[in-house]
Amino acid sequence: MRTEFVPDPGAARDEMEAQQRDIAAAATFTDDFEFDGDAVGSDTGPLVAGVDQAFLDDRVVSAIVVTRGESVVERAHAVSPLSIPYIPGLLSFREGNPILAAFEELETEPDCVLFDGSGHIHFRQAGLATHIGVVLDVPSVGVAKNLLCGTPESSTEGLAAGERVGIDADGDVDAPAGTRIGYAVQTKQYDSSNRHVNPLLVSPGHRVSAETAADWTLATAAGYKLPEPTRLADAHADDVKRTIDT
DNA sequence: GCGACAG
DNA sequence: ATCTTGTCGC
Numbered sequence: 001m002r003t004e005f006v007p008d009p010g011a012a013r014d015e016m017e018a019q020q021r022d023i024a025a026a027a028t029f030t031d032d033f034e035f036d037g038d039a040v041g042s043d044t045g046p047l048v049a050g051v052d053q054a055f056l057d058d059r060v061v062s063a064i065v066v067t068r069g070e071s072v073v074e075r076a077h078a079v080s081p082l083s084i085p086y087i088p089g090l091l092s093f094r095e096g097n098p099i100l101a102a103f104e105e106l107e108t109e110p111d112c113v114l115f116d117g118s119g120h121i122h123f124r125q126a127g128l129a130t131h132i133g134v135v136l137d138v139p140s141v142g143v144a145k146n147l148l149c150g151t152p153e154s155s156t157e158g159l160a161a162g163e164r165v166g167i168d169a170d171g172d173v174d175a176p177a178g179t180r181i182g183y184a185v186q187t188k189q190y191d192s193s194n195r196h197v198n199p200l201l202v203s204p205g206h207r208v209s210a211e212t213a214a215d216w217t218l219a220t221a222a223g224y225k226l227p228e229p230t231r232l233a234d235a236h237a238d239d240v241k242r243t244i245d246t
Numbered sequence: 247g248c249g250a251c252a253g
Numbered sequence: 254a255t256c257t258t259g260t261c262g263c
Contacts, residue, residue: 053253055254086254088251095253117252127252148252172250193263201252253254 002026005135007096009083016093017124021174023134024125032139032207040219043069048220049110050229051099054237056244058082060095062102063237066110067220067229075232077240078102088148089123092131099132110138112208112216114229118142119205119213120181121150121167124174129205140205141213142182143230147201149173150181156199159186164214167201183214187221197225 005023007016039045049066060082066073078101084094099115118127119142126134127148133140149172156165163186169179182203189197204213220227226234 053254055253060254086253088253091252121252123251142252144252146252149250190263195262 002135002137005131006100007093007131009093009097011093013090016090020122020124020126020131023131024174027126027130027134027206029120029204029209030207031209031212035212035215037215037219040216041069043071045069046111047073047108048216048229049106049108049113050227050231050233051102051113052116052230052233052237053095053098054241055082056241060098061237061240061244062095062098063233063240064102064106065229065232065236066106066108067232072232074106074108075236076102076105076107077236078105079240079244091117092126092128095128096132096135100135103136113138113140113205114216114220114227115140115142115205116144116230116234118144118148118182118201119203120210121148121201121203123149123172125181127203127205129203133206137206139207141208141216142203142205143217143227144201144203145198147184152184156184158196159184159189159199160191161186161189162218164218165199166210167203180210182210185214185217187218187227188223188225200225
């Protein structure tokens with residue numbers, strides 16, 4: 001674990017931003033290995049983990065669910081106190097350590113981790129998925145429901161399931177304009193209905209390319225908008241939260 | 247000064 | 254993220 005990159009909620013804002021630039025420099029937005037879509041659906045394929053959180057008053061439940069093909073390999077969670085409020089662009093300083101606490105409870109070593117939030121799609125190219133991915137030095141992907149920054153190369157409205165639209169860096173991103181930082185990914189869509197499903201905003205966290213990040217998302221989606229590992233982690237976090245109550 | 251902004 | 258029942262439309 002890269003302890004020098006562990007987030008410090010007590011740091012000053014400019015120090016947090018400086019650390020994010022260092023993390024972006026240490027991150028890799030290229031593929032570490034070949035992506036095998038068929039293997040992902042196999043029971044002998046890669047271990048994919050989903051991470052999600054549920055909130056209480058001033059505490060947070062961080063849940064991790066590791067899957068391999070159709071089966072769940074392991075579930076883990078941690079309950080932690082929240083030290084700072086949510087600040088756009090500094091999410092990892094609020095939720096990073098709680099997530100790392102859950103990872104300490106995890107025995108499995110995932111081949112890829114799906115985080116709820118952005119990775120490369122970030123003002124300083126170091127969103128939650130990138131930050132934690134670099135700290136743990138594990139291939140990671142950021143899966144968000146809303147776009148933090150960047151500009152779609154074309155309309156992301158009415159995409160069919162399986163389609164993707166590139167998201168490029170703009171003036172809000174600390175990267176050359178036009179740099180491909182992610183994709184709007186349509187994992188689910190109603191074909192014969194008036195209803196619409198908004199695409200997910202996917203970006204590489206660490207050790208994966210933007211294209212592969214989108215591939216992982218589509219390969220682990222199973223009929224629902226969210227990738228299966230993420231859905232399961234979401235449900236697990238809620239279960240634990242209900243057990244604790246208020 | 248105003249707007250914009252993952253969870 | 255969270256507070257929450259019904260309700261619209263496959």
